[in-house]
Amino acid sequence: MEDGLMLDIQQLRNNLPEVQKRLAFRGYTLDVLAFEKLDSSRRRVQLETEELQAKRNALARQIGQLKAKGEDVSYSMAEVGGLAERLDALEIELKDIQKQMQDFMLTVPNLPHESVPAGCSEADNIEIRRVGEPRIFEFAVQDHVFLGEGLSQIDFASSAKLSGSRFVVLKSQIAKLHRALAQFMLDIHTAEHGYTELYVPYLVNSDSMRGTGQLPKFAEDLFFAPEDNLYLIPTAEVPVTNMLRDEIIPQDLLPLKYVAHTPCFRREAGAAGRDTRGMIRQHQFDKVELVQFVHPEQSYEALEELLKNAESILQRLELPYRVMALCTGDMGFSAAKTYDIEVWLPAQGAYREISSCSNFESFQARRMQARLRNSRGKPELLHTLNGSALAVGRTLVAILENYQNEDGSISIPAVLYRYMGGLKKITQV
RNA sequence: GGAGAGGUGCCGGAGUGGUCGAACGGGCUUGACUCGAAAUCAAGUGUACGGUUACCUGUACCGUGGGUUCGAAUCCCACCCUCUCCGCCA
Numbered sequence: 001m002e003d004g005l006m007l008d009i010q011q012l013r014n015n016l017p018e019v020q021k022r023l024a025f026r027g028y029t030l031d032v033l034a035f036e037k038l039d040s041s042r043r044r045v046q047l048e049t050e051e052l053q054a055k056r057n058a059l060a061r062q063i064g065q066l067k068a069k070g071e072d073v074s075y076s077m078a079e080v081g082g083l084a085e086r087l088d089a090l091e092i093e094l095k096d097i098q099k100q101m102q103d104f105m106l107t108v109p110n111l112p113h114e115s116v117p118a119g120c121s122e123a124d125n126i127e128i129r130r131v132g133e134p135r136i137f138e139f140a141v142q143d144h145v146f147l148g149e150g151l152s153q154i155d156f157a158s159s160a161k162l163s164g165s166r167f168v169v170l171k172s173q174i175a176k177l178h179r180a181l182a183q184f185m186l187d188i189h190t191a192e193h194g195y196t197e198l199y200v201p202y203l204v205n206s207d208s209m210r211g212t213g214q215l216p217k218f219a220e221d222l223f224f225a226p227e228d229n230l231y232l233i234p235t236a237e238v239p240v241t242n243m244l245r246d247e248i249i250p251q252d253l254l255p256l257k258y259v260a261h262t263p264c265f266r267r268e269a270g271a272a273g274r275d276t277r278g279m280i281r282q283h284q285f286d287k288v289e290l291v292q293f294v295h296p297e298q299s300y301e302a303l304e305e306l307l308k309n310a311e312s313i314l315q316r317l318e319l320p321y322r323v324m325a326l327c328t329g330d331m332g333f334s335a336a337k338t339y340d341i342e343v344w345l346p347a348q349g350a351y352r353e354i355s356s357c358s359n360f361e362s363f364q365a366r367r368m369q370a371r372l373r374n375s376r377g378k379p380e381l382l383h384t385l386n387g388s389a390l391a392v393g394r395t396l397v398a399i400l401e402n403y404q405n406e407d408g409s410i411s412i413p414a415v416l417y418r419y420m421g422g423l424k425k426i427t428q429v
Numbered sequence: 430g431g432a433g434a435g436g437u438g439c440c441g442g443a444g445u446g447g448u449c450g451a452a453c454g455g456g457c458u459u460g461a462c463u464c465g466a467a468a469u470c471a472a473g474u475g476u477a478c479g480g481u482u483a484c485c486u487g488u489a490c491c492g493u494g495g496g497u498u499c500g501a502a503u504c505c506c507a508c509c510c511u512c513u514c515c516g517c518c519a
Contacts, residue, residue: 046479050488057488060500064447073499080499098478248476369477377458379476 006105022111025118026328042097049090056083110363112328113337119327132320134344143347144400145278150408151428166283173426180419182261182392185288193309195259200239203230208242211368213334220269232265236289237386244370248379251372256293279393286392292385299383303359307339310355310389317413319398320344322351336361343398354394357387
């Protein structure tokens with residue numbers, strides 16, 4: 001009758017104080033009173049509506065039987081007629097309450113997993129590990145913009161002319177390196193980590209955006225084509241995860257592991273003035289995304305695996321990085337637990353996010369009605385996870401900066417030689 | 430984009446106003462037969478939400494959304510999708 005909600009509404013009914021407490025950890029105040037009020041009126045109206053519907057159905061059946069026997073139906077007709085007005089009103093009221101309840105539930109974020117550190121901002125995130133030593137440069141390091149423009153292979157003047165700010169034109173060997181990175185990542189995940197490659201639509205409908213939680217809350221972050229009622233995907237998570245929307249799959253098919261390379265489109269509406277220089281924050285960027293559908297009991301193991309899969313790309317590229325466990329206050333709306341991977345950018349002298357790996361538990365699955373058939377033969381919500389592995393544009397930036405040479409050329413990581421036709425260094429062309 | 434056909438349960442496929450949550454066939458599950466299997470026979474086999482939560486029971490759902498009716502899978506309207514032919518095109 002109504003779309004899947006986000007948190008389990010039963011859990012709210014039965015355990016409201018507990019839910020409120022856990023949401024408070026991530027800085028969300030659950031309006032308990034509003035919920036209770038809404039739910040009690042829902043109960044009252046739903047009961048009365050269904051009672052009247054049952055009565056109407058019984059009378060309608062009776063009329064059919066009487067007519068078949070050629071008997072008089074005027075009494076039953078009159079009786080059912082008396083129900084109509086009240087029933088109409090109730091059905092409208094019920095629909096309205098259900099809409100309100102859904103709107104309410106859609107704005108409630110996921111419950112953080114117990115292992116998530118408490119905190120209210122980025123500053124409270126916890127560093128899990130650091131891998132690789134930042135290189136010590138014997139010359140003044142340059143950022144990727146300086147390097148790329150110096151090599152005449154990154155062209156912001158052209159992209160600004162074509163599209164405006166937060167876009168880029170890549171040329172020649174840097175364009176090829178960008179392509180090489182995506183190929184390399186796909187090859188590793190399919191050949192070594194057991195993911196199935198998918199090619200997916202970059203434009204999706206609003207049901208899909210709702211399924212993964214981009215809508216209704218984050219509409220202002222999306223590019224939208226109103227003529228066709230389609231949205232440009234902000235991540236491959238959207239089309240890939242929605243593959244299982246409204247599906248019930250046999251549990252022995254799990255886990256399902258997919259990888260997709262897509263462009264991602266984001267309006268970056270809330271990011272005015274941030275990272276305006278260079279390729280760090282763009283309206284369009286490429287990403288290789290991992291998505292897993294798993295049995296609920298396996299989702300935290302799967303999260304560790306997915307994280308390792310993403311890390312392995314950085315290790316093979318020999319880029320220094322660290323893994324952060326996001327605190328309750330810094331996690332995304334839909335996540336129960338999130339690790340960020342941050343890569344070292346020498347020109348910024350800082351670690352910057354290059355991947356985000358999350359377990360959504362049943363949060364997305366409930367919205368999408370993505371289920372497995374359990375050993376008792378009953379449908380049960382499955383768990384979804386995803387993570388970037390990696391953001392291609394930011395990986396490119398990391399390589400340009402970490403592999404720069406004093407003469408402005410860029411060495412190429414050894415694992416990419418074969419993707420670059422044997423080229424070992426990017427130079428002026 | 431134009432013309433036509435069609436969208437029903439896990440699959441195939443009936444159903445054109447009442448007793449249809451849906452015939453029939455297949456599949457699947459369980460039981461019987463069997464040393465076991467096949468074949469055969471019998472029973473069962475949708476989802477969501479709600480009430481009670483042991484059993485049980487109510488409502489809704491036959492592409493989606495509206496409408497007509499006491500009553501709609503069945504009639505009307507709009508939209509979406511699929512197939513065939515034509516046109517166009519990477």
